[in-house]
Amino acid sequence: MSAPTETPTGASWEELARSGAAQEAEAPAARRLELVTFELDGDPFAAPVAQVREIVRLRPITPVPRVPDAVRGVISLRGEIAQVLDLRRCLGLKPAVASRSSRIIVIHGEEGGVCGLLVDAVRDVLRIDEDETLAPPPGEGDLVVALCPRGDSFVSLLDLERVIELGLARTS
Amino acid sequence: MPSILVVEDSATMRSLLASALEELEPAVKITEASSGFEALRLLPRSSFDLIVTDINMPDVNGLELVSFVKNDPAYRSIPLIIVSTEGSERDREKGLGLGADAYVVKPFEPDRLRELASDLMARSRGQE
Amino acid sequence: MAARRTRKGRTRSRAEREFVSEAEEIVERMRDDLLSLSEQQAAGADPDPDLVNQLFRAAHSLKGLSGMFGLDGMSELAHRLEDVLDRLRLGRVADPTGASALVEEAVALVASSLAGLGDDASTAATVGAISDLTGRIDAWLVLPTEAAGDAPDLAIDPTLLRALTEYEEHRLRHNVARGRYVHQIETCHDLQSFDAALSELGEAIKVDGELISTLPSAAGGDGSEIRFLLLAASDLDAPDLAAHLGLPESAVRCTGRSGDAAGEPAPAAGAAAPAVPAAEPAAAGRAPGDEVETLKSIGETVRVDIRKLDELMNLVGELMIQRRTLGALAQRLLADDQTTRVGAELDKVHKGLERKLQELQAGVLEVRMVPLRQIFEKLSRVVRRLRRDLDRAVKLEIRGADTELDKLIVEELVDPLVHVVRNAFDHAIEPPAEREAAGKPVEGTIRIEAYQRGNDVIVAVSDDGRGIDSERVHRKALERELVDPEQNLSPKEKLDLVFTPGLSTRDEVTETSGRGVGMDVVRANVTALGGLVGIESTPGQGTCLTMTLPITLAIVQALVVSVGAQRFAVPLSAVHETLFVAEEDLQRSRGGELLNLRGQALPVRRLAREFALPQTDPPDKMSLVVLGLGELRVGLLVDRLEGQQDAVIKPIQGPVADLRGIAGATELGDGEAVLVLDVAALVEDAGRLREAA
Secondary structure (H helix, E strand, O other): OOOOOOOOOOOOHHHHHHHHHHHHHHOOOOOEEEEEEEEEOOEEEEEEHHHEEEEEEOOOOEOOOOOOOOEEEEEEEOOEEEEEEEHHHHOOOOOOOOOOOOEEEEEEOHHHOEEEEEEOEEEEEEEEEHHHOEOOOOOOOOOEEEEEEEOOEEEEEEOHHHHHHHHHHOOO | OOEEEEEOOOHHHHHHHHHHHHOOOOOOEEEEEOOHHHHHHHOOOOOOOEEEEEOOOOOOOHHHHHHHHHHOOOOOOOOEEEEEEOOOHHHHHHHHHHOOOEEEEEOOOHHHHHHHHHHHHHHHHHHO | OOOOEOOOOOEOOHHHHHHHHHHHHHHHHHHHHHHHHHHHHHOOOOOOHHHHHHHHHHHHHHHHHHHHOOOHHHHHHHHHHHHHHHHHHOOOOOOHHHHHHHHHHHHHHHHHHHHOOOOHHHHHHHHHHHHHHHHHHHHHHOOOOOOOOOOOOOOOOHHHHHOOOHHHHHHHHHHHHOOOEEEEEEEEEEOOOHHHHHHHHHHHHHHHEEEEEEEEEEEEOOOOEEEEEEEEEEOOOHHHHHHHHOOOHHHEEEEEEOOOOOOOOOOHHHHHOOOOOOOOOOOOOOOOOOOOOOHHHHOOOOOOOHHHHHHHHHHHHHHHHHHHHHHHHHHHHHHOHHHHHHHHHHHHHHHHHHHHHHHHHHHHHHHHEEEOHHHHHHHHHHHHHHHHHOOOOEEEEEEOOOOEEEHHHHHHHHHHHHHHHHHHHHHHOOOHHHHHHOOOOOOEEEEEEEEEEOOEEEEEEEEOOOOOOHHHHHHHHHHOOOOOOOOOOOHHHHHHHHHOOOOOOHHHOOOOOOOOOOHHHHHHHHHHOOOEEEEEEEOOOEEEEEEEEEOOOOEEEEEEEEEOOEEEEEEHHHEEEEEEEOHHHEEEEOOEEEEEEOOEEEEEEEHHHHOOOOOOOOOOOEEEEEEEEOOEEEEEEEOEEEEEEEEEOEOEEOOOOOOOOEEEEEEOOOOOEEEEEOHHHHHHHHHHHHHHO
16 A cells, blocks of 8 residues: 655665654754755755655645645545645746656654655755755745755755745745 | 244344345345344234244254244244255254245355245235 | 445445454354363363354354355355364264364464455465365364264153254253253243343253253243243252252153263363463463453443444534534624524523533544453453463563543554564563573563553553564664665664564564564554554563554545546435436526425535536536435535445645545545545535525
8 A cells, every 4th residue: 555665775764764853853063964855847955854754656646626726635645644735836836747756755744744745856865064055045045944065066955834835825 | 015034143144134035026024033032022023924044043943943933823824934054954854844834055045035935925825 | 235336346235244244253253262162171171062062153154154255265164164063062073182173273264264355365375275174174074973872762842852953962962971860941931031031040050061952832821921941951850950940840850861870981182282381370260460351241332333323423413513503593693682682592502502512422432432451352362372372471461451442443453463462472572491591580471551641542562571672673674775774773763673664574474364464564554543653672671562543533434426537435424315417407596506306406516616626528417416414405416426435534634724625535445545525514505505596
């Protein structure tokens, strides 16, 4: 019944998510960030591993009537039912087109609930020190918390809560 | 509406017997008893046109029920079908010897049961 | 026979559902009886004839049942079981222990067959095992049997004799062989109470003998009484038995007794009993430390069809809607100066109603709850069996058997708990020598504790065994590449790895009911129930597994409908009827569309329009589901009816809070989420629109 979770390194996302949570609890002097990176419309984004419960392959999403456009519908996660939001739509991008690399990132919501976020692809886990990150350019400050260097480019670290909030408010 | 008493302690077997009989035309009313004791209690309450009973039951077994029914002037004219298992020929013979009118063997053929049931009920109506 | 087809084409008739549930119960009882039987045989005691007869009748039922459902393999096996047990109960077996072993094997195979029903892979596996076992039983059956023995020479009433089944004849011979008196007892009882009276008599007779047969002989007098002729064997002679039973002497007539009181052939089982560990408790009765009462103490429970409970719950739900309407009316009256006094009175009544309804709802909810005691008893049985099979002295402590949980959750917990307990037994508790060396008491302890905490029930299984080394678990996970080696895991996280699929090996020993159960499945099962599983362990000291479960789950019977390719579930309790309609049957009116249903105007809503669904090709004959709530009715127009199914309504988690028209969602078994319609909202909407029109 459950779709297999997969990562490029062969470890399970659950382990990574849990380890991320543990590391945050330890709070060492130089904060080390563990981020899941993913793609939306070709651009790289990231979210804290601690917020991610699991990552699942695309599966039939049951549409729900009379909800904001950003809500694609609901899915069953081993019996639990969770709403799935199209992260592209939340950011005002063109709606997602299903592809083999599409994934649903399941994050911990408020009060223990969960929520799914549809993305084009999930890349890898980025581990950097907090002081390596840069502030986002002005204008994007609301949704993007920081820019994280990876190789010779940057990954935008998103404030998922804010992204979802704004995404639900969009009407077009 | 003809009324049938089904006596069988296995709930599933009982519902199978009832389901099979429910499809009779014209419609019949089925009363279920889950033991010989319950049958004894139900008999005086309504007048039945047919009794279908299993043989192996706790407390009062099917043979004892047949003996009771056929020896009591109030009930002896009610046709009686015994439901037995393959391999219990002795018990089946005893049942017939005690006055049962017909038998079906488990696993039973619903059509056969219905055929026997209609025939027996028609015959006993004709005799009244 | 009414049968419903679900989308997957599964036929689920009422009888089929009862079959599975009854068959499983039969198997459970057989296992219990077999356990008692083997304990008796091991203790060298005479096997209780009732026990063997119960087993025989159980096999007999299984045979008939599985035959009816075309489960030929199971039927064949049950047939063999019946033959073996028949021989056993008729006393025609030289080696009763060998017979019991075959029976136990067969029962286990039936259990795993039942468990694998519907799963082609496991059915294929059991087919081979079944044919192997039936072959072996056939070989056993051709062995020479003990002679049946001659008919005893007794002055028994011929009517009684004629109604004796073969089994009863054997019991008669057996008792005669034991040198008991055989008596005929005449009693007369009221129609209302004869079964209770006879039960009592039977128990009293059993003390020194056996009640062989009960023949109702004639209805007495005015038809309110019934006479019985009992055939009983007893060590007591007629006058003594009459006194013991509290009957007049004339009621008990002795029909004879075997001249030379030949003793019963001594059972051969005693000598062959396997070595029993020192801490093995007495064959019968409870072991010290077992805090579980026997099944017989649950006399006051009633078996209720959970669907009836759901009807009740739905009724209460409807009542609550009516109450809301009433409350709104009261408010309106209060607001208007002219009617404010009446309004105040109405409001008072309404508040009282609200309180009563809440009590009612609480009460109905309570009925769905069952104490965990039932599972705990099963676990005790499991432990008793394991104590016998392995060389371990382990005691089971149970706390909180009275803790209650939703019946459905309780049923789903059985397998995971059994697995966890077996695990503790197999791997956690060390052999006595090791325990002694470690300074622990030789007898290991497994403790199961249940208690309520807020909205959850906690069930914890702990042992004082060798504990789990989190490093070892981590190493194993690394070996199997289930974990990223660069990962920095805390000891707690390493321990949690035991739940990773693919990790356990020995843990997945399929001694259990043929279903491959591993710790990952335990976690999956509990999570599906909306619960959590955690584990704690101290190497050398012990392990504790904790399950946190929500107190209740809502399950309803649902009618599955479809519009285009999308399915929806409608709680069946709100469905009054369904019918086919064509476009021509519908009439347009100011408020919307109407259907003339037997002279009444029924407002019709199209689900496709309500939910703005992409309309693909609607069939010529659409389906109309007439929903009703109290007095309000609305017809819901859909494309197709897909069938009926049980559905567990789950809340929809996520940021969007209010989903109008949706009561939740469920999974119908194929991984897809299906929305459950909020009938109340649909009906209320339609009602309001009609008023406005």
